[in-house]
Amino acid sequence: MTYRTLGRSMRTLASLVLVSLMAMGCVYPPPSGTAPRDAPALLLPVSDGLRLLEIDWGAVPLLELAPAWEKSYAQAVAASVAEHGRSVVAAVALPDGRPTALGYELFDDAGQLISRVMFTDRRYRASSVRLLGEGRWVAATKTELNQEGEFSIHNSQGRRQLVRPVQGWAVASGSRDGSRVAVLQQPRWGVSARLHLLDTEGWRELTSFRVRPDATVQFSTGGRMLVTDAERVFLVASGGEVLAEYLLPARLRRVVALSPSGERVAATTGGADSRAYVFNQAGERLVDLLLFFGGTNGLAFSEDERWLAVYDVGERGGIYLFDLASGELAWRSLFLAIEGAEVRIRNISLDPALRRIVAQVVVRRPGPPSVEEHFLYVAADDGRPLGRIFLGANLEVAMAGHGRMAVVTTNNLADWSGRVHNYVRWYDLTRLLPRESR
Numbered sequence: 001m002t003y004r005t006l007g008r009s010m011r012t013l014a015s016l017v018l019v020s021l022m023a024m025g026c027v028y029p030p031p032s033g034t035a036p037r038d039a040p041a042l043l044l045p046v047s048d049g050l051r052l053l054e055i056d057w058g059a060v061p062l063l064e065l066a067p068a069w070e071k072s073y074a075q076a077v078a079a080s081v082a083e084h085g086r087s088v089v090a091a092v093a094l095p096d097g098r099p100t101a102l103g104y105e106l107f108d109d110a111g112q113l114i115s116r117v118m119f120t121d122r123r124y125r126a127s128s129v130r131l132l133g134e135g136r137w138v139a140a141t142k143t144e145l146n147q148e149g150e151f152s153i154h155n156s157q158g159r160r161q162l163v164r165p166v167q168g169w170a171v172a173s174g175s176r177d178g179s180r181v182a183v184l185q186q187p188r189w190g191v192s193a194r195l196h197l198l199d200t201e202g203w204r205e206l207t208s209f210r211v212r213p214d215a216t217v218q219f220s221t222g223g224r225m226l227v228t229d230a231e232r233v234f235l236v237a238s239g240g241e242v243l244a245e246y247l248l249p250a251r252l253r254r255v256v257a258l259s260p261s262g263e264r265v266a267a268t269t270g271g272a273d274s275r276a277y278v279f280n281q282a283g284e285r286l287v288d289l290l291l292f293f294g295g296t297n298g299l300a301f302s303e304d305e306r307w308l309a310v311y312d313v314g315e316r317g318g319i320y321l322f323d324l325a326s327g328e329l330a331w332r333s334l335f336l337a338i339e340g341a342e343v344r345i346r347n348i349s350l351d352p353a354l355r356r357i358v359a360q361v362v363v364r365r366p367g368p369p370s371v372e373e374h375f376l377y378v379a380a381d382d383g384r385p386l387g388r389i390f391l392g393a394n395l396e397v398a399m400a401g402h403g404r405m406a407v408v409t410t411n412n413l414a415d416w417s418g419r420v421h422n423y424v425r426w427y428d429l430t431r432l433l434p435r436e437s438r
Contacts (some may be wrong), residue, residue, distance in 0.1 A: 051331040052334070053331060053332070053333040054335075055333055055334065055336065055385055056335075056336050057335050057336065057343060057363075060387060060388045061385075061386075061387040061388070062387070062388055062389075062390065063388065063389050063432060064389075065427060065429070067408075067425035067426055067427050068110075068111070068426045068428045069425075069426050070423050070424065070425045071090065071105075071107070071423060071424045072422070072423050073090075073421075073423065073424070074420050074422075075092050075093035075094075075420065075422065076092070076411045076420075077091065077092045077409050077410070077423070078091045078128065078129075078396070078409055078411070079091070079407050079409045079424050080129060080130045080398065081131065082131045082134050082135035083176060083400055083401075084134045084135070084400065084401055085109065085405035086134075086401075087106060087107065087108050087109065087114065087131065087156070088106075088109075088131070088407050088424070088426065089104050089105070089106045089107075089129050089130075090104060090106075090107070090424045091103075091104045091127060091129040091140075092104065102119045102124050102126075102142055103116065103118035103119050103120075103127075104117055104138065104140065106138060106158075107426075109426065109428075114157070115154075115156060115157050115158035117138075117158045122142075122149070124142040124143060124144060125145050126142065126143050127140060127141060127142035127143075128141050130171075130172055132153075132172060132173070132174030132178065133174045133175065133176065133177065133178025133179075133181075133200075134176060134177075134178065135156060136155070136156060136174075137153050137155060137161070137178060137181065138153070138154045138156070138158075139152075139153050139172035139174075139181070139183075140153075140154065141169060141172075143166060143168075143169065147167065148165075148167055149165075150164060150166055151163070151164045151165075151166050151170040151185070152164075153172070153203075161200075162198070164183070164185075166185065167187065168185065168188040169185075170183055170184065170186065171183075171184045171186070173217040173218070173219065174219065175219040175225075176221050177221075179199065179200055179223060179238075180198065180199065180219065180225070180238060181197075182195060182197050182198070182219075182225060183196045184196075184211070184215055187213070191212060191213070192210055193210075193211050193212060193213040193215060194208055194210060195208060195210075195211045195215060195227065196208045206239060206240035207236075207240035209227070209236075209242075211229050212229040212230050214229055214230050215227055215229035216228050218257065219258075220259070220260060220262030221260050221262070222238065222262055223237075223238030224236065224237055224238060224243075224258075224262045226258040232246060232247050233245070233246055234246070253267055253268065254269060254270045254296060254297040254298075255268050255296070255299045256299075257299035257301065259305050260301060261305060264278055264279065264280055264281075264286070265278070265279050266278045266301070266308055268299060268310060269297075270296075274291040274292065274293050274294070274297065274313075275288065275289060275291060276288075276289050276291055276299075276310045276322075278308060278322070278324065278327075286324060287308070287324070289320070289322075291314070291318075291320065292313050292316075292334070293314060293315075294313075295312045295314050295317075295318060296344075297311075297312065298311045298312050298347070299311075300347075300348045300349065300350060302350035302352050303352070303402065304352050306352060307321060307322065307350050307352065308321075309321050309348045309350055309357065311348045311359065312344055312345040312346070313334075314334060316334040317334065317335045317343035317345050317361065318332060318333065318334045319333050319348070319383075320332040321381075330381075330382075331382065331383040333379075333383050340365060340366070342363070343361060344364065345359050345360065345361055345362075346360040346361075346362055346397070347359070347360040347399055349399050349402050349403030350402065351402035351404065352381075352402075353402070354402075354404075355381040356378055356380055356381060357378070357381065358403030358404075358406075358429065359376070359379070360374065360375075360397050360399060360406075361374075361375045361376070361388070362375075372393060373390070373392075373393050374391040374392060374408075375389060376388065376389040376391065376399075376403075376406060376427075378429070387432075389427075389429075391408050391427075392410070395409060395410045395411075396408070404428070405427065405429065406426075406427040406429065407424065407425070407426055407427070408424070408425040408427065409422070409423070409424050409425075410422045410423055
C-alpha cells in the first residue's frame with residue numbers, strides 16, 4: 001500500500017469533523033426536551049424498517065457457567081488477557097518476606113503457571129502489567145511513592161528485554177504480531193507526554209512524538225498505528241513515519257477506531273450530534289447514521305471487518321450492528337428501562353465464526369451502597385438474545401478471543417477478620433455455546 005493511499009485515510013477524518021460541525025445542534029432535540037429516563041418515549045416503534053429490537057433484560061435467560069479455573073490472592077489483583085485468549089497475566093503483591101513486594105504471574109488458558117516475576121530491586125508501591133503481542137511480551141510499570149521508577153518489558157518466560165526510567169507513569173500498547181511496541185510516558189506534571197515506537201527486534205527506537213497524556217494507541221494487523229489524544233489524530237507507518245495528521249478536538253467525538261487491517265476508520269460523535277461514521281481508504285463514507293442521544297458510543301470491528309458494532313448508545317444500553325459489505329444497518333437494540341437501575345455496556349466482541357455477539361453489561365443500582373452487577377450478554381448475529389451470565393458485583397472484566405473467553409478480577413477490602421480475599425477467574429464461553437449449537 002502506497003504512502004498516498006494511506007494518507008487518504010486521515011483525510012477522511014477531516015470529512016468527519018466537517019460533517020460534525022455542520023450537524024451540531026440541528027439534528028436532535030436538546031436534552032431538556034427529552035422524556036424522563038424511566039419513560040420509553042425516546043424508543044421508536046418496533047418495525048422491520050427501523051430494525052429496532054426492544055429487549056426485556058429480566059426475560060433474557062439466565063445461563064449457568066462455572067469458571068474453568070480460579071486463582072486466589074490475599075492482595076489486590078488486576079489482570080490483562082492476551083488478544084487470542086490463550087494467556088493471562090495477574091499483577092499482585094507477591095510474598096517475599098516484605099508486604100510491599102510487587103510482581104506478576106503469567107498463566108496459560110488452563111491455569112498453568114508459565115512464569116512469575118517479582119519486582120524486588122526497589123521498594124515499589126504501585127505497579128501495573130499488560131500483555132502485548134498476543135502474550136509474547138509483558139509490559140510492566142512500577143513506581144515508588146514519589147512516582148519515580150521504571151518501565152520494563154519481559155518475554156513470556158520472565159526474562160527482561162528492556163528497561164527505561166520513569167518519572168510519572170508509562171502505558172504500553174503492542175501490535176498483534178509482537179513486532180512493534182508503543183510506550184506512552186506520562187510525566188508527573190504538565191500537559192505534554194512522549195510516545196515512543198519500538199521495534200522489538202533488538203528493541204530499537206524507531207521514532208517518538210509529543211502527545212497529550214490522555215493519548216491512546218491502536219495497531220492494525222500490518223503494524224500501522226493510530227494515535228488519538230484530546231487535540232488530534234494521526235496515522236503512523238510501521239517504520240515510524242507520520243502518514244497524515246488532523247486536528248480533531250475531543251468535544252466533537254466519542255471514539256475513533258481503526259479496523260484490524262487498517263483499511264477503515266470509524267468514529268462516533270456525541271452531544272447534540274450523536275452519529276456514527278465509517279470511511280474507507282479511498283475517502284468514501286460507508287456509514288453515516290444518527291444515533292440515540294446519550295451514551296459513550298463505543299466501537300468494535302469484527303476480525304473479518306464485515307461487521308461494526310456501536311455500543312452503549314443512548315440511555316438504555318443500545319447496540320447498533322452495521323453490515324460494512326452493504327453499508328446498511330443490520331439491526332439495533334435497546335434494553336427496556338429497569339426500575340431503580342441503569343444498564344450500561346462496557347465492551348463488545350463480535351464472533352463471525354460462531355455468529356454471535358458477547359457484551360459486557362453492567363447494571364448499576366444506586367445506594368448507599370451503590371452496586372454494579374456484571375454480566376456477559378450473548379446475542380445471535382441477528383440481535384436475538386441468547387442468554388446472560390452473572391459474573392458478580394463490583395469487579396473487573398476483560399474479554400478475549402472474540403468473546404470466547406472472559407477473565408474476572410476482584411479488589412475486595414479486608415473483611416471483619418482483617419483478611420483480604422481476591423481472585424482471578426477464567427471463563428470459557430465455548431463450553432456453553434459451542435459451534436454446533438448454531
